Amino acid sequence: MPARTWFSERWGVKFKRSNLESKSYLVVDDFGDMRSLIKNMLLSCGAGDIVAAMNGAQAIKAMERKRFDVVLCDYNLGSGKDGQQVLEEARHRQLIGLGTVFVMITAENTREMVMGAVEYEPDSYLTKPFNKELLRSRLEKLLAKKQDLLPIEKAVENRDFTLALELLNQKIAESPPNIGELNKLKGEICLQAGEVEEALVVYDKVLAVREMPWARLGLGKALFGAKRYAEARVVFQDLVNANDRYTAAYDWLAKTCKCLNQHQDAQDILQKAAKLSPRVITRQQALGELALSNNDVNTAEAAFSNAVKFGKHSVYKHPSVYANLAKVVAENKTGGEGLKVLKDMQREFADDSEAEFYNAAAESVIQRSMGDSEKSEQALERALEEYQKLGKDVSSEYSIELAKTYTKLGDPDKATELFHQAVRNNHSDEELLSELGATMQSLGLQEDPSSLISEIRKEIIRLNNKGVELAREGKLKESISLFEEAAEGMSGNKVVNLNAARVLLMDIEQNNNYAGKINRVRVYLDRVKALDPDNQTLRKLNAKFQEIVGT
Amino acid sequence: MEFSDILASIIHDMKNSLGMVINTLEEITAESDDEGPQQKKIPILQHEAKRLNNKLIELLTLYKIDNNRIVATIDEVMVDEFLEEIVIDNQVNAQAKGVTLSYTCDEYLSGYFDEGLMRGVINNLIGNGLRYTRSQLLIAAQMVDDYLVFQVEDDGAGFPDTMLEAQAAFELNESYVEGHTQLGIYFCGMVARLHKNGDRQGFTKLSNNNTLSGGCFAVWLP
Numbered sequence: 027m028p029a030r031t032w033f034s035e036r037w038g039v040k041f042k043r044s045n046l047e048s049k050s051y052l053v054v055d056d057f058g059d060m061r062s063l064i065k066n067m068l069l070s071c072g073a074g075d076i077v078a079a080m081n082g083a084q085a086i087k088a089m090e091r092k093r094f095d096v097v098l099c100d101y102n103l104g105s106g107k108d109g110q111q112v113l114e115e116a117r118h119r120q121l122i123g124l125g126t127v128f129v130m131i132t133a134e135n136t137r138e139m140v141m142g143a144v145e146y147e148p149d150s151y152l153t154k155p156f157n158k159e160l161l162r163s164r165l166e167k168l169l170a171k172k173q174d175l176l177p178i179e180k181a182v183e184n185r186d187f188t189l190a191l192e193l194l195n196q197k198i199a200e201s202p203p204n205i206g207e208l209n210k211l212k213g214e215i216c217l218q219a220g221e222v223e224e225a226l227v228v229y230d231k232v233l234a235v236r237e238m239p240w241a242r243l244g245l246g247k248a249l250f251g252a253k254r255y256a257e258a259r260v261v262f263q264d265l266v267n268a269n270d271r272y273t274a275a276y277d278w279l280a281k282t283c284k285c286l287n288q289h290q291d292a293q294d295i296l297q298k299a300a301k302l303s304p305r306v307i308t309r310q311q312a313l314g315e316l317a318l319s320n321n322d323v324n325t326a327e328a329a330f331s332n333a334v335k336f337g338k339h340s341v342y343k344h345p346s347v348y349a350n351l352a353k354v355v356a357e358n359k360t361g362g363e364g365l366k367v368l369k370d371m372q373r374e375f376a377d378d379s380e381a382e383f384y385n386a387a388a389e390s391v392i393q394r395s396m397g398d399s400e401k402s403e404q405a406l407e408r409a410l411e412e413y414q415k416l417g418k419d420v421s422s423e424y425s426i427e428l429a430k431t432y433t434k435l436g437d438p439d440k441a442t443e444l445f446h447q448a449v450r451n452n453h454s455d456e457e458l459l460s461e462l463g464a465t466m467q468s469l470g471l472q473e474d475p476s477s478l479i480s481e482i483r484k485e486i487i488r489l490n491n492k493g494v495e496l497a498r499e500g501k502l503k504e505s506i507s508l509f510e511e512a513a514e515g516m517s518g519n520k521v522v523n524l525n526a527a528r529v530l531l532m533d534i535e536q537n538n539n540y541a542g543k544i545n546r547v548r549v550y551l552d553r554v555k556a557l558d559p560d561n562q563t564l565r566k567l568n569a570k571f572q573e574i575v576g577t
Numbered sequence: 578m579e580f581s582d583i584l585a586s587i588i589h590d591m592k593n594s595l596g597m598v599i600n601t602l603e604e605i606t607a608e609s610d611d612e613g614p615q616q617k618k619i620p621i622l623q624h625e626a627k628r629l630n631n632k633l634i635e636l637l638t639l640y641k642i643d644n645n646r647i648v649a650t651i652d653e654v655m656v657d658e659f660l661e662e663i664v665i666d667n668q669v670n671a672q673a674k675g676v677t678l679s680y681t682c683d684e685y686l687s688g689y690f691d692e693g694l695m696r697g698v699i700n701n702l703i704g705n706g707l708r709y710t711r712s713q714l715l716i717a718a719q720m721v722d723d724y725l726v727f728q729v730e731d732d733g734a735g736f737p738d739t740m741l742e743a744q745a746a747f748e749l750n751e752s753y754v755e756g757h758t759q760l761g762i763y764f765c766g767m768v769a770r771l772h773k774n775g776d777r778q779g780f781t782k783l784s785n786n787n788t789l790s791g792g793c794f795a796v797w798l799p
Binding site for chain 1: 589592593595596597599600601603604607630634637646648650651652653655658661662665666668669684685687689693774
């Protein structure tokens with residue numbers, strides 16, 4: 027085989043390469059000739075363990091059965107899931123391991139896809155046509171790179187960001203040729219860990235050398251994380267001005283506008299992005315919800331119906347979207363048509379308590395609007411039943427939905443109480459608070475939501491400070507009772523739960539006072555874990571907890 | 578849908594078919610040991626199919642530039658890996674024509690450019706070079722005066738004087754250029770100019786008798 031002679035002398039010397047023979051492969055393409063073509067290429071590279079799938083559903087099934095080292099997936103898979111949706115589901119459900127290389131095969135220049143990717147990017151894009159030698163070289167390098175970064179990715183998966191950054195910093199210190207890539211990864215890990223100051227440093231450094239969109243976007247995200255919204259807005263706006271097809275920048279610009287209480291701007295921006303790439307369903311959902319709070323029911327209907335249409339095969343398919351669509355359709359068209367959407371929803375989500383909750387809540391609203399108060403009340407009963415089952419303690423999502431339902435059913439007092447509860451549980455999440463404010467205002471529950479929200483926030487911050495102060499003065503008992511009482515009233519508040527766990531652990535450590543405390547600590551930590559698994563304070567407290575339980 | 582959008586989607590479709598043609602031809606050559614007269618014609622098919630593919634990419638890119646649908650997305654690229662892949666991709670064609678295709682660059686050279694666009698440019702230059710060279714094609718990359726310079730050189734007859742003289746005109750995009758070679762130059766110039774850094778902009782340069790005796794096409798990126 028003469029085709030390799032020209033570089034065979036450098037084979038294995040220049041780039042780190044991994045062997046292809048012992049690896050397992052999944053080839054996904056709807057076109058039979060293409061499948062066998064790629065399979066033949068892999069065979070002639072010495073691979074033996076190759077599975078082929080002709081559509082996204084088959085690909086997911088194959089990944090459920092087996093962990094592949096390499097997935098080669100065409101972007102265009104006919105009807106059903108597309109390649110991006112296969113990737114999203116595989117990563118989201120952890121059907122592929124950290125060492126798995128996912129290559130997206132596309133028909134043309136892929137720049138726009140990269141710029142539009144929301145959460146998950148493939149490890150590499152390969153443009154058709156490609157030959158065997160190119161495939162071989164690309165895979166060898168990708169597998170070697172994965173191998174090289176595996177310890178870091180493992181640490182990230184265990185949410186041990188401190189370790190991940192430590193390992194990464196060691197690599198960066200050696201100034202390897204791929205330092206650019208490592209810096210990109212470092213920025214992402216810092217952001218995920220909530221180390222925004224360090225992220226700012228990383229991106230500033232990269233940008234000092236050369237202007238690059240990914241680094242500029244990262245800088246904006248870090249500013250957003252640091253709650254420097256006005257500066258973040260300028261960064262995202264500049265990115266969009268420089269490239270009006272950079273949809274990921276639109277998403278962040280809209281998020282930032284929301285935090286600045288510029289809800290109409292946020293909607294306009296998402297509308298533009300949704301027009302450029304309508305298939306991103308998380309964006310359609312966000313657009314629909316924004317439009318609702320801006321009382322723009324036509325835009326809301328279009329967005330929710332797109333989210334339903336494009337989301338049929340997506341792992342992000344969510345019952346709230348169907349429920350929202352049903353309610354908007356009932357408002358824009360007829361109640362009967364809204365109920366029809368709910369019927370579809372039941373088919374799409376069988377035996378799903380979350381879906382039943384949303385379904386029943388929406389039905390109660392629609393029945394009421396159609397004048398059938400008996401059916402409306404029955405539906406509300408069902409919704410409340412599911413609500414209890416879902417464990418209302420933890421997620422605010424359901425209480426907010428219930429609050430909206432009460433408003434539509436003409437019970438503003440219950441609605442207001444639930445909204446206030448949601449504010450108390452999320453006093454440090456500006457984006458959600460701003461959303462809640464806009465929703466309360468658009469539902470006519472609150473004329474000046476921002477001052478109400480800032481009152482509640484101040485009260486909680488004061489309370490937290492007081493508890494911390496007490497603990498510092500050694501008045502642990504008082505501190506514990508303050509935080510535990512607070513955690514009772516705000517079971518969904520991360521900061522309060524973490525503080526309750528922290529002072530309990532302090533008491534156990536300092537006074538060897540275990541009585542009944544272990545289980546309470548566990549409850550608080552579990553609550554936070556369900557709300558924010560990436561939380562680094564949680565990680566530290568958990569480590570301490572394990573230490574104590576272990577001894 | 579505008580007419581130009583329909584045109585673009587038809588080109589995409591054509592490109593898909595052509596991709597299958599190219600891959601199938603490759604399979605045929607790999608599978609057969611036969612050196613009969615019919616087999617010898619396959620490389621010609623391969624070369625022309627590949628050229629057609631490059632031209633379609635060129636057309637699509639020009640269409641996007643014309644519609645302001647494209648900006649160069651700058652990222653840091655390992656030049657060695659980048660050129661290695663391009664050479665692998667074109668190696669079969671070069672060998673079939675009896676041309677030695679190789680590249681040279683510093684192992685640790687990294688550059689800032691739009692990988693997809695520059696891939697199109699260099700594939701194009703290789704496609705053209707394979708027509709005009711005698712026995713060699715050399716791709717080189719290096720930093721010169723704070724520019725990243727890609728060169729594609731051949732040992733053919735070199736560019737005619739008229740082209741060397743006219744290059745300022747394509748560079749400024751002043752005259753409409755006819756003929757395949759010139760259109761390729763026009764495309765490369767367009768892509769080079771999409772690359773900007775501060776107030777500097779990319780450009781192209783034609784010359785003869787660089788390291789090899791023939792023509793040398795250089796793309797300078799800031």
